[in-house]
Amino acid sequence: MAVQISPSILSADFARLADEAARVPNADWLHVDVMDNHFVPNLTLGLPVVEALLKATSTPIDCHLMIEDPDRWAPAYAEAGAGSVTIHAEAAKAPVRTLRQIRAAGARSGFALNPATAVEPYEDLLPEIDMLLLMTVEPGFGGQKFLDVVLPKIRRARELIAKHGGQVWLQVDGGVAADTIERCAEAGADVFVAGSAVYGAADPYTAIEHLRSLATT
């Protein structure tokens, strides 16, 4: 699959989100981090802001729910029009039902694992998942250092995905930048979330194209 870049608006100016979305017309997705200050120690935004963003941009929205009760909230993000909705393994109590509800509402179903969560126990869930997200930092904040301890898990996840037909996208999120993206791509990732590497750059458009070319092998 072609490399996809999903800039994280966590590093954008929250007072000007529509303008910030317009600065990255070459993004494949706009990555929106929903944090509730319970599952992670940070508070960002929720459904009303996502609904407003959906009206403000034609770029598909990739919602990453870092919240305590994703089973309760994920279907609403999909029904609102998010193109992809990702729930966390560590938070979901009924992941199969919730992943199916996301798909039934017309979005791609995403399933995320924190750095210390192994992928093997979730192999049987792969048919329910459109995108597996491997966190390459502890979730909660942008601008953290990439955890290269996750690289073997990216390789393992790619093997498991191939075993199940290869349809599942493999996303990495956290510390993805010009000096780390090639290692992620080499390990098997194909969807790259980048916050500070895009919105911290003088020219986010060019930063995306640079990351895309580095990841395209």
Ligand SMILES: O=C(CO)[C@@H](O)[C@H](O)COP(=O)(O)O
């Ligand atoms: O989910 C998260 C953080 O929890 C990410 O989406 C960050 O927003 C990525 O930021 P950078 O590490 O790329 O600056």
